[in-house]
Amino acid sequence: SISSVMHILCLLVYDIDLEISESALPGTRFRLESAQDPDSGINSLQNYQLSKNPSFTLAVKESPDGKKQAELVLEKSLDREEESSHQLILTALDGGDPVRSGTAQVRIKITDANDNPPVFTEQIYKVSLRENLPKGTLVLQVKASDRDEGLNGHITYFFDSIPENTRKLFHLDPENGEITNTAILDFEEKNDYTMELEARDGGGLTDHCKVHIEILDENDNAPEVTILSVSSPFPEDSPPGTVIVLIKALDPDAGQNGELSCSIQHNLPFKIISSSINYYKLLTDSTLDRERIPEYNITITAIDKGSPPLSTQKTILLQISDINDNSPVFEKPSYTAYMSENNPSGASIFSVKASDRDLDRNARVTYSLLSSNLEEVPLSSYISINSQTGAIYAQRSFDYEQLREFEVQVQAQDGGSPPLSSNVTVRVFILDQNDNTPRILYPSVGADGSTLFEMVPRSAEAGYLVTKVVAVDADSGHNAWLSYHLLQATEPTLFSMGLHTGEIRTARAFADRDAVKHKLVTLVKDNGQPPLSATVTLNLVFAENFQEALPEMSDQSGDSTPQSDLQFYLVVALALISFLFLITIIVVITMKVRNSKGSSILQHVRPALYSKADPRFLPDYEAGTLPYSYNLCLATDCGQNGFNLLKSSDQNITAENILCNDNSGILLVNNCGSEAPKSASETLLKVSFCSITLVMVSLLWFLIKFFRQ
The missing domain is CATH 2.60.40.60 (Cadherins)
Incomplete structure (x- = not known):
């Protein structure tokens, strides 16, 4: 009928949409919307047909009221990831003749079930990083995929198992899986890191992977030098090869960056050698001398083989201890x-x-x-x-x-x-000081301060050497330079005195108006500061012979007692001379009779009745600076006293022979072993005795000449 057709046509207008979870189990039935057929009876809806599909089948149920109900039966498990939807054709058939049908499209959408876990692209991720990377540098990005969709396919990343110190160094972005460093990585602290990551979908399914991060070394560490022991102060007598310092040197870097060598500055008496790995010894290389260098600043340099190389210096102060190796x-x-x-x-x-x-x-x-x-x-x-x-x-x-x-x-x-x-x-x-006064050697002074008389011929001309004052000074140098001065004189114009020689000479010829006796006071002064001096008084008599001078000399006596003694000695002397004279005549006559030859007599008489004294030097008188040598003439027979009247025939008398020369017109007293004359009377007595002896010798000489003739 027209109405039936219309109903079937209406059935074809509507499609059927189903959502079936992929997790539905096989055998699960899904009720489909029923077709409507207004016919009844045999012409009504009688059956359903489904297009072929391996995953689905069609089951038709009849309800108690006779209605037909179509059900979609799941034959096998669904997999949304493989086939997310299905397109089926459902056909409804009536029982009329001809058979009428209506179709409907069944669209089946497979809904996702969280049946797929996330999957990392790699199970182990490996990456190599240079140390000292700046913070926030991307180290690695992990990637996981999930075949599910929606929330089931949304993946979140997490650190699964990681040490706390590592967690502080790295950051994992939970959405994109990027790993960045949050601190400076240091190879010397840790050279590799291993961490586990988890990928989790919205349904709670997870997957895991490992990430291995290797830190690559850079030459960022200078060598470290440690002084283990040092012997300071160090003895200067230590032999070469003695250990001074033990050194530990190491470099935390790896490879060539960690290989190093140690050295010290040149021109030091030390050397450094390697004793074992990372250990060195500083030794003496030569002998040390504290007096030359008391301490050393030794700079130990450790340098690695990196590029560029890094180095470290350590300076030690080595003090050298002293030993007694130097004499004062x-x-x-x-x-x-x-x-x-x-x-x-x-x-x-x-x-x-x-x-x-x-x-x-x-x-x-x-x-x-x-x-x-x-x-x-x-x-x-x-x-x-x-x-x-x-x-x-x-x-x-x-x-x-x-x-x-x-x-x-x-x-x-x-x-x-x-x-x-x-x-x-x-x-x-x-050093000499002027502490010695000049000592007058001649003329000698008696205990009473008197000196001998000097006889000067009346006929002496100007320049005649009267006498010479001889003095010495025990000092030396300037202190012994003597000068002679004439202080007082009876007739000052008659005499002159040599300033440096001490010679007293006549300044003019003797005049009748001049006194016969003269007294001269002389001063001998040295050159010291202050100068020291000594004085001596000289008695001079102008006479041609002794007999003429004797009365003048005798007038010097002021004592009656010495004069009486003088007369007594003169009488004794004359008696003795007479006796000796007679004995001499007898001896001469006897010898003349025995031997008529005059030579025989001379052989017995020739020995001198007097002789010059052998020179005996006074000690230290030649040790001064004056160029004089003074000799004191003494009689050879010190037991006898006599007078020698020496006639002056030479005016040039030197200082060396002035006391010993027979030519000096001076009266000398032979007083060996005795004191100086006690007074002028004793002096006069001895002069007289000497004169008488001289007369006796002259007579004896005359007799000898007579008998020879």
Whole structure:
């Protein structure tokens, strides 16, 4: 009928949309919307047909009221990821003739079930990073995929199993899986990191992977130098090869960046060698001398083989300890000291100084006296020395005239063990002071201050050498330079005196108006400061012979007692002369009878009745600076006293023979072993006795000549 057709046509207009979860189990039935057929009976809806599909089948149920109900039966599991939808054709058939049908499109949408977990693209991710990367640098991005869709396909990333310190170094973006560093990575702290990551979808399914991060070393660490032990101060006598310092040197870098070498600066008496891995020894390479270099600043340099290389320097101060290897050294090889005589006891003479290049006790110098050339008395009685300062002191007052110089050996010894020492010679010169007055040798002065008479011929012309004052000074140098001065004279115009010779000469010829007797007072003065002097008085008589001079000399006596003694001695002398004269005549006659030859007589008479005294030098009179040598003439027979009247025939009398020359017109007293004349009377007596003896000898000589003829 028309109505039936219309109903079927209406059925074809509507499509059927179904959503079936992919997780639906096989056998699950899904009821389809029923077709409507207004016919009844056999012409009504009788059956349904479904297009072929391996996943679905059609089941038709009949309800109790006779209606047909189509159900879609799931034959096998669905997989949305493989086929997300199905298109089926459902056909409704009636029982009329001809059969009428209507179709409807069944659109089946497979809804997703979380049946697929996330899947990482790699199970193990490996990456190599340079150390010292800046913060926030992308290290790695992990990627996981999920075949599900929607929330089931939304993946979130998490750290699954990671140490806390590693978690502080890296950050994982949960949405995109990017891993970045949150701190500076240091190869020397940790050179690799391993972490587990989880990818989780919205349905709770997960997947896991591992990430291995290798840190690549850079030469970012300089070598580290550690001084393990050092021997400071170090003995200067240590032999070469002695260990001074133990050193540990290492580099945290790897490979060539961690290979290093150690060295020290050049021109040092040390060397550095490797004893084992990362360990070095600093040794002495030659002998040390603390006195030359007391300490060393040793710079140890460790350098690696990186590019560019890095280095580290460590400086140590090595002090050299002292040993007693240096003797004290005096400032001079020898010393010369000068000390004025008459010094007070304890006065400082000189000071020696020695230095020792060693240190502390080894350089502590003490001084002592060893020996001297003073052998007669102990050295300690002359000088002493301060053991600490080296000052030399006089222990007595020195006398230049007794000791002019001496030498002493001074020792300087240090305080080391064993001690070392050195010696030096100190030569001490005693400086003369003007402490000795001139000593007048001639004319000699008696105990009463009187001197002998000098006889001057009346016929003496101007320039005639009357006598010579001879004096010496025990001092030396300027202090011994003597000058002679005429202080007083009976007739000042008659005499002159040599300033440096002491010679007294006539300034003019003797005149009748001049006195016969003259007294001269002479002054002998040295050149010291202040000058010292001595005076002597000379008695001169102008006469041609002794007989003429004798009365003048006798007038000098002012004592009656000495004059009486003089007369007594003269009488005795005349008697003795007469007796000797007679004996001599008898002897001569006897010899003449025995031997008529005059030569025989002469052989018996020729021995001299008097002789010049052999010169005996007074001590120290030739040691002065004056170019004179004075001799004192004494009679050979000191037991006899006599007078010798010596005639002057030479005006040029030198200082060496003025006391010994027979040509000097001077009256000498042979007074060996006795005191000087006690008075002018005794002097006159002896002069008279000498004159009588001379007369006797003259007579004897006359007799000998007579008998020879």
